[in-house]
Amino acid sequence: MTAVLILIAVATLCTAAVAMALRNLIHSALLLIASWTGIAAFYLWAGAEFVAFAQVLIYVGAISMVVLFAVLLTRQSRADVAIAPGSLGRVVLALIAGGAVLGVLVGAVLSTKFANSSATTPTVTVKQIGQSLGGAHAAALLVIGVLLTVALLGAVVLATTDRAEKEDA
Amino acid sequence: MSAAWTNIATSAHSLLERLPLLARDFTTDWLPESARWLANSLITIATVVVAFASLFALLTIVERKVLARVQNRPGPNRVGIPFTKIKLFGLGQPLADGIKMLTKEDIVPRAADQVLHFLAPVALLAFSILTFAVIPFGRQLVPLELDAGVLYFFAAGAATELAVFMAGWASHNKYSLLAAMRALAQLISYELPLLLSIVPVVMLAGSLSTVGIVEKQAGWTWGFVPHWHVFTPWGAAGFAIFFVAALAESNRSPFDRPEAESELIAGHLTEYSGFKYALFFMAEYFGMCALCGMGVTLFLGGWQAPLPFLEIIPSYFWFAAKLLTLLFVFMWIRATLPRLRIDQLTRLAWKFLVPLALINLGVAVFWALTADWTGAIRAIRWIVAGALIVGPFVLIGRKLSSGIAPRTYRYAT
Numbered sequence: 001m002t003a004v005l006i007l008i009a010v011a012t013l014c015t016a017a018v019a020m021a022l023r024n025l026i027h028s029a030l031l032l033i034a035s036w037t038g039i040a041a042f043y044l045w046a047g048a049e050f051v052a053f054a055q056v057l058i059y060v061g062a063i064s065m066v067v068l069f070a071v072l073l074t075r076q077s078r079a080d081v082a083i084a085p086g087s088l089g090r091v092v093l094a095l096i097a098g099g100a101v102l103g104v105l106v107g108a109v110l111s112t113k114f115a116n117s118s119a120t121t122p123t124v125t126v127k128q129i130g131q132s133l134g135g136a137h138a139a140a141l142l143v144i145g146v147l148l149t150v151a152l153l154g155a156v157v158l159a160t161t162d163r164a165e166k167e168d169a
Numbered sequence: 170m171s172a173a174w175t176n177i178a179t180s181a182h183s184l185l186e187r188l189p190l191l192a193r194d195f196t197t198d199w200l201p202e203s204a205r206w207l208a209n210s211l212i213t214i215a216t217v218v219v220a221f222a223s224l225f226a227l228l229t230i231v232e233r234k235v236l237a238r239v240q241n242r243p244g245p246n247r248v249g250i251p252f253t254k255i256k257l258f259g260l261g262q263p264l265a266d267g268i269k270m271l272t273k274e275d276i277v278p279r280a281a282d283q284v285l286h287f288l289a290p291v292a293l294l295a296f297s298i299l300t301f302a303v304i305p306f307g308r309q310l311v312p313l314e315l316d317a318g319v320l321y322f323f324a325a326g327a328a329t330e331l332a333v334f335m336a337g338w339a340s341h342n343k344y345s346l347l348a349a350m351r352a353l354a355q356l357i358s359y360e361l362p363l364l365l366s367i368v369p370v371v372m373l374a375g376s377l378s379t380v381g382i383v384e385k386q387a388g389w390t391w392g393f394v395p396h397w398h399v400f401t402p403w404g405a406a407g408f409a410i411f412f413v414a415a416l417a418e419s420n421r422s423p424f425d426r427p428e429a430e431s432e433l434i435a436g437h438l439t440e441y442s443g444f445k446y447a448l449f450f451m452a453e454y455f456g457m458c459a460l461c462g463m464g465v466t467l468f469l470g471g472w473q474a475p476l477p478f479l480e481i482i483p484s485y486f487w488f489a490a491k492l493l494t495l496l497f498v499f500m501w502i503r504a505t506l507p508r509l510r511i512d513q514l515t516r517l518a519w520k521f522l523v524p525l526a527l528i529n530l531g532v533a534v535f536w537a538l539t540a541d542w543t544g545a546i547r548a549i550r551w552i553v554a555g556a557l558i559v560g561p562f563v564l565i566g567r568k569l570s571s572g573i574a575p576r577t578y579r580y581a582t
Contacts, residue, residue: 026338030285033331053320061327065357068334072350126317126377 005045012038025071033064050126185483186308189216213312217301225454226263232500233262239504273443278341281440285339290441290448293332297455299325303379304462307472307485311380318379319371322463323364326418329456330356333420333437336449340440348436351511355417355424358518363414365526366407369533370398370467379463383471392477397470402554403533406562408468410526415460417518420453422503424514461495462488469495520569525562532557 012035019031036059043052133141184191197208230245237244248265249256277286302325303318305311315321330353337349371377374385388396398404417424438449465471469491472484479487509517532554539550 030331030335049315050317050320053317053324056324057320057327060331061324061360062357064331065334065353069350069353072346126320127375 001045005042008038008041008045012042026068029064029067029071032067033060036060036064047123050124050129182481182483188483189307189310189485217312218298221298221301221455221458222451224458225451226267228454228458228496229266229450230260230262232503234259235497235500236504239501267447270444270447275443275445276440278440280341282339282341285335286440287445289332289336289339290445290452292335293329293452294448294455296325296328296332297452297459300456300459301462304459304466305380305383305471306462306488307483310472310485314380315378317377319367319377319382319463319467322379322459326456326459327360329452332452336441337437340437342440345437345439348439352420352437354511355420355514358515359414359417359424359522362410362518362522362526363418365523365530366410366414367467368526369403369407369530372530372533373398373403373537379466379471383466383473386470386473389477395470395473395475397468397473399468399470401536402551402558403529403536404468406525406529406532406558408464410522410529411464411468413522414518415464416499416502417514419457419460419499421457421499423506423509425508457496457499458492461492461499464495465491516569521565524565525558528561529558 015031015035015038019028019035022028022031037056040052040055040060043049043055193209193212196212197205200208234244244259245262246256246259248259248261250261277283300322302313303311303315303322333352333356334349337345337347337352340346370382374382376382376385386395386397390396394400399408416422438446441449465488472488474480474482474484474487535557536550536554542550
């Protein structure tokens, strides 16, 4: 079982790493999606069926489309998909920003005290997940829903002010 | 005497019912316990793939025949048994087509993205086959019983959009890329009503398991009206929304925008030839079969017989009959309706199907809350639920079509 986990981890990390190294944006996007699939495989390995399928449905099914759309709509031509850093200053800034995020994440992981895992894997049915989402965590769910709706409206506002004169169907 | 006959009939029925499982156990009985599970799974996978591959072969000829009959022509009727004069109504056509596809030259454009160009048809077919895993084909015939089966089905189905995009982008062809963009827009638009239309089913059945949902639809009211979801106000509306969205999700006419022959020269399929083209074709039919199978499972009672006395016929037969009926309706629609324009297509999804699906959710809630209404008050339950869905349907439909139809032509009559 551990061998499977290592395999999944290597596949996930490798696809993510290669996605960053590649110059072709579409290839990067597809590899990023492969990496998300790897995370779903990890959830499946850990016995969290529901989360795994939700991960595939949302990330591989929906978010991937948004990423690909963004790439296709922002490039001028097909040859334009290869990217290069604009200037040295941008590279440095990007590295600083990325490093800061990495630092925060690593710090959070290191400072968290993990409870010793119990010997038996907890079995949670979909029904239980639903009941806890609709009961104890209903408020959090609603807040996230409102937040995403506001983000969506914000995106619509941004998109429409940008090209107000071009009325599209 | 009659009791003995009933006994024989019952045991014969249960034998027929369990025949696929018995045959499987018979084949793997000699294996050790540890290997049996693997062998059983492999047999199940092989059966599903072979069954649907032959159904695909059959469907290609049936579709051509149906389209031909609608257009008042005979359709393919030449290919029969080779070297004889027997023509068999052209039933040899799929075999001939298969050989043709296998022996055709496989052309890859020099500028194409070689890896993605190869990967696209393979990925598409793989994801299409994955969706068959959770469909209950009969009483005990479900390849994989999952707690979250419905979610699994749509997760596997969602990945097919990616393969279509890969095919369009990797071909290095303007038409293909346009088709890929259209495919993305269409599939995103229709994913939403498709998922929203099944939420009431999951809510009222209280289960995400396909097997559980079919079992919830057992039984009859007054002995002849089946408890299928389609025979409730929310179920009928949900099924209609699901059906339209399924047509769009499987790129079928009238929603075959991504591969519109007349303007996109077959879209993402432009640069594919030979066996890769056949794989795309196969995946499209597999996707169609899987979505129809899901529709049968969620709304049409799955493998349940329509009338009590018909239960004598094995459950997998009923599933097949319902599946083939839905597939026939798909072909019928293809022969009847013209293709939609891209703006009409997205408008239908966002302004009509999505609001209706959301309203339908409310109707389902009303239905669930009034489950204990009995006697005459049940008629009120039906009327209120029906009005709640038919009213918005008429209103939104009127609002959407006002100002568009009837069309006036400036330079033509």
